Amino acid sequence: MSDRWIDRLSEYLDDELPAGDRTALEAHLEGCAECRDTLVGLRRVVTRARALEDRLPSGDLWPGIAERIGAHGAAPAGVTRFPRRFTFSVPQLAAAGIALALLSGGSAWLLHPGPAGPVAVQPPPAAPVTPALIAPGRRTRSVRSYDTAVAELERVLAEGRGRLDTTTVRVLEQNLAVIDGAIAQARRAVAADSANLYLNSHLAATMRRKLELLRQAASLVATAS
Amino acid sequence: MVTLRPDSTGRTDPDAVDATLAASGDAHAFERLYRSHLARMYSLARRMLSDEDADDVTQDIFVRAWQKLGTFRGESAFGTWLHRLGINVILARRETLGIRRQRYVDGDATLELLPSRRGSPEAAMDVETAIDRLPNGARQVFVLHDVEGYRHEEIAEMLGLASGTSKSQLHRARMALRRHLDR
Numbered sequence: 001m002s003d004r005w006i007d008r009l010s011e012y013l014d015d016e017l018p019a020g021d022r023t024a025l026e027a028h029l030e031g032c033a034e035c036r037d038t039l040v041g042l043r044r045v046v047t048r049a050r051a052l053e054d055r056l057p058s059g060d061l062w063p064g065i066a067e068r069i070g071a072h073g074a075a076p077a078g079v080t081r082f083p084r085r086f087t088f089s090v091p092q093l094a095a096a097g098i099a100l101a102l103l104s105g106g107s108a109w110l111l112h113p114g115p116a117g118p119v120a121v122q123p124p125p126a127a128p129v130t131p132a133l134i135a136p137g138r139r140t141r142s143v144r145s146y147d148t149a150v151a152e153l154e155r156v157l158a159e160g161r162g163r164l165d166t167t168t169v170r171v172l173e174q175n176l177a178v179i180d181g182a183i184a185q186a187r188r189a190v191a192a193d194s195a196n197l198y199l200n201s202h203l204a205a206t207m208r209r210k211l212e213l214l215r216q217a218a219s220l221v222a223t224a225s
Numbered sequence: 226m227v228t229l230r231p232d233s234t235g236r237t238d239p240d241a242v243d244a245t246l247a248a249s250g251d252a253h254a255f256e257r258l259y260r261s262h263l264a265r266m267y268s269l270a271r272r273m274l275s276d277e278d279a280d281d282v283t284q285d286i287f288v289r290a291w292q293k294l295g296t297f298r299g300e301s302a303f304g305t306w307l308h309r310l311g312i313n314v315i316l317a318r319r320e321t322l323g324i325r326r327q328r329y330v331d332g333d334a335t336l337e338l339l340p341s342r343r344g345s346p347e348a349a350m351d352v353e354t355a356i357d358r359l360p361n362g363a364r365q366v367f368v369l370h371d372v373e374g375y376r377h378e379e380i381a382e383m384l385g386l387a388s389g390t391s392k393s394q395l396h397r398a399r400m401a402l403r404r405h406l407d408r
Binding site for chain 1: 255
């Protein structure tokens with residue numbers, strides 16, 4: 001019986017034994033089948049513990065949480081709800097909303113100047129219907145809505161950046177630069193292959209990311225006011 | 226002053242943005258955080274306590290998180306902050322439950338009552354059930370160390386134990402589970 005060593009096997013497994021004890025235990029393992037078998041079993045337990053998957057509760061807990069925190073407009077305890085200095089006009093909100101709607105749902109959005117006729121686009125995955133048609137005139141309006149929304153949000157961010165600390169501003173600018181680079185790359189790809197639905201979807205998704213980041217940034221400016 | 230810190234890749238943790246918004250009262254942002262972290266926190270509560278307590282405690286964790294959002298500074302990932310807060314809520318609940326629960330007292334005997342389903346599709350759940358039958362102290366340490374990845378020093382601090390006790394409880398839990406899984 002090798003109880004002395006069996007009780008140290010977990011420490012050995014976790015690499016927490018002093019070097020001298022480790023060497024001694026390894027020498028012992030060579031001649032002790034019981035300890036070797038136990039070590040294999042312990043290792044199996046650890047492996048299975050690490051492989052356990054998280055699971056969701058059977059019901060949604062959010063309604064109860066929302067009720068307890070007074071989710072409709074309440075601020076967390078000890079936190080003063082910041083007055084929003086920045087407000088968006090109805091046209092600004094409408095432009096952002098239209099732009100997001102156009103960019104959402106996976107709809108391909110052909111920005112590259114295309115043929116004179118209607119352009120076929122991929123329908124959203126959730127609504128697999130016959131590919132829709134977007135007339136060039138509407139497409140142009142969509143681009144304009146997006147550009148307007150982006151411009152307005154960039155203006156809000158530019159005016160409010162002084163209220164954010166430099167690290168935050170730097171991180172936001174880095175992320176925006178990354179997204180702008182991705183948009184430029186996607187635009188070039190679409191320009192080279194305007195009928196490619198994947199490229200168009202990718203471009204739309206990238207533009208949506210920029211819009212969402214700008215919206216978050218504008219919210220941060222508002223909360224920091 | 227709002228501070229967002231980039232991660233090692235230079236990008237901002239999106240959770241940190243939502244946490245900042247939630248701290249200013251944005252319940253939608255907080256709901257996004259809830260959806261992102263629900264499975265992990267619920268599973269932690271279930272493993273540390275029980276199925277029957279997990280729903281209530283998970284709700285408590287998120288309510289406490291909402292109340293404490295003002296203390297989240299973004300110095301660690303939001304998930305790390307929430308996890309630690311969740312453990313504190315769970316341990317507080319454990320104190321309450323410990324008063325009325327007797328099966329935690331001691332022994333590996335409860336594991337002996339379990340059928341083993343080694344190698345079956347239900348094996349993972351079987352491990353969960355076996356964990357649920359561990360003696361209380363061994364169970365807490367096992368979940369925190371082998372499932373959640375905490376070190377003995379951290380566990381000892383959380384549970385108010387000596388580090389050596391945490392190690393011996395872990396070994397005890399593993400040995401009990403090994404016997405169960407090896408059947």
